[in-house]
Amino acid sequence: MSDQGRPYAGASREARESARREQLVTAGISLFGTQGYRAATVGAVCAEAGLNKRYFYESFATLEDLLCEVYERVVADLRASVLAGGGEDAAAVLRGFMGGFLAWAQANPVQARVHLFEVLGVSARVDELYRRQGRTIGDELASRLSATAAGPQLTAGQQRILGDMLVGAGVQMVVDWVISDYQPPRDELLGQMDATLGWILVAGLATLGENRGD
Template sequence: MSRWAGSTLEDRAAARRAALIEAGIELLGTQGAAGVTVRAACRAAGLTERYFYESFPDGRDALLLAVHDAVAAQARAAIVAAVGAHAAAGGGAEDEALAYAAVGAFTAFLEEDPRRGRVLLSESFSDTVLARHDAELVPAFAALLVAQITALPDAPDQLDAELTAVALLGALRNLYLAWLADERAISTARLNAHAARLVIAAARVSSRDVS
């Protein structure tokens, strides 16, 4: 029986697009941006180039962006879910456990699928398309940190929170890159503790006394 039996045209198109994105995650996450080509994606997804361009008329770069978007959205969802679970359990914004919940969720997200670290954190250094897109993703991830910082008692003002969030994103990215590059020689518990305490310490930084 055909794998498309009983499905609508829209369902088939969506399934083909999803298969191509999954192929892109595999290629980008194991071979890097240089390994992501139209031919390689089609081969991995078991589809022809006709169907590739049906999903991504702008070609290979459009697939790269879709892959990056998909993994970034999954990461944000994992962090939001962990923060929500913390709140549902009665934890407050001032509780250090909130920071541990957020960074722990991100660490677990990377451990669950090793390809994700390369897709989300490192390949933007080697591909200009991903580098530009990476910069566009910063506000969405920074907003997660801003929400935590501004909810603290005696929190810094909005500008301080935004500046700290951007600074923390850079610091945390390099921390996780070092962890991944060293084949996780640092224990997960130590990584989570260091990352969470870094967030907690930086959250109080304020420059509002300077005009």
């Protein structure tokens, strides 16, 4: 057996490297979501992970590389929450999305800080990752909404715009809610959202009727 694959303490070299990588990612989530990405250092991450500094470069070339991996993990968890709910109509789909987003942010404040604040403006690379992940969630949400409509379907471009609008509005709602110390209570905020969407629908139908009467 080569040195590369030789077991140590019951684990192969590959398994040990994988375990150390997971330790670094876990430490990155903790530090970026509490102290902030810009305040973190490679040394601090390794200290949090309980690893020698040399092991950082075994898995990541830079701290930004770790941030990208951390963000991918955070968004995967968020995506599972916001897309978990079903719904036979558009209102139920939207409520499931926002209810899942709010519940996730409140239950996971460390991860929420990474997603809502720490990845913004780091670099063009991280900005593109942020946009791509938002687009993925937006596309899936818009597709679900489109599936509830009995009338004419949106074009692909219109679905993309709808997804961007909903994700952008959802993020802004959650940011404001987190900064406001989770006030008003989640169910109350969702009720306000339902009422607002209802108002928009009624106002839109009224405008449509007026235009048809001209």
